[in-house]
Amino acid sequence: MPVLSAITLYPIKSCAGLSLQQATLTSLGVMSEQIYDREWMVVDNKGMCLTQREHPRMALIKPALKGTTLEVQAPGMLRLEIPLGLPDPATAPTLATQLWDDTVLAYDCDALTAEWFTQAVGVPCRLVRFHANAERPVSTKWTNGVQASTMFSDGYPILVVGAASLEDLNQKLVSAGRDALPMNRFRPNLVIDGIEAFEEDYAESYQIGDALLKPVKPCPRCPMPSIDQATGEFGPDPMDIMQSYRAKPEVEGALCFGMNAILIAGEDQRVRVGQEIEVALAF
Structure with missing residues (x-):
């Protein structure tokens, strides 16, 4: 039986991410302690999104939930504590941010937080938080017209990967004399x-308790999988190995790994590691 x-x-x-034993599934993505996936984003002083693609040191910025604050750490720096309570939408400073083709309203951070992230990333930047009045719809091209929204993810609220898919890729990497990669x-x-392996590509839905997830789009891959998340440095790129068998014609030949998904039913369903999943295939 498939399990989470x-x-x-x-x-x-x-x-960096937070490994959880349980979490809440929402239409905006995974949530824990009222904190949503990709609720914050690092931007330059013009509001343009910054990512590991250009700034691999961002992998070393590690958040942790500490009571009423989001604690952030980076090598050689003092810890930063960010209040979890939402700012007052009527008075909080805002910034129009740019994430790919979307302009998204966000709460702007204070000067101390901006300076901390500037030092951690190595370029002038600041931290923003998804605004309570903002909405970022996903492309309905891939959802068959089903309406869904996300925060600052690349395009969809939840990314699902099968453990066997990574095992398959790692077998090919090791056979080529390369190191296996962590998830x-x-x-x-x-x-x-x-x-x-890659059965997630052909799933119609995932039922986890009362939550029903629908995979909608293969996840095209950029150079980020070549970044060592423990060191923040570029290493060997697995894309050459993936080129031989992971090109997807439905996304213009992009190399894909994992499936973007949306929540169809079961808003605020609590899920846990080890929970059984019913996987319905699309054929």
Whole structure:
């Protein structure tokens, strides 16, 4: 029987994730302690999104939930504590941010937080938080018209990967004389064990308790899987190995790993590692 083998929440886009034993599934993504996946984002002073693609040191920025604050650490720096309570939408400073083709209203951080992230990333930047009045719809091209929203994820609220898919890739890497990769290189929210390699590509739905997830789009991969999440440095890129068997014609030949998903039913369903999953295939 397929089981949920890992849950990861990424409070700050492109920074380190939080491994969880249980979490809440919402239409906006994984949530824990009222903190949503990719609720925060690092931007330059013009509001443009910054990611590990250009700034691999962001992998070393590690958040942790500490009571009423989000505690953030980076090598050689003092800890930063960010209040978890939402700012007052009527008075809090805001910033129009740019994430790919979307302009998204966000709460702007204070000067101390901006300076901390500037030192941690190595370029002038600041931290923003998804605004309470903002909405970022996903592309309905892939959802068959089903309406869904996300925060600062690349495009969809939940990323699902099968554990066997990474095992398959690692077998090919090792056979080529390369090191195996950990799952954190691919930054999924949910990992499913007990299904065949890349079976997630062909799933119609995942039933986890009362939550019903629908995979909608293969996840095209950029160079980020080549970044060692423990060192923040580029290493060997697995894309050449993936080129031989992971190109997807439905996404213009992009190399894909994992499936983007949306929540169809079961808003606020609590899920846990080890929980059984019913996987319905699309054929």
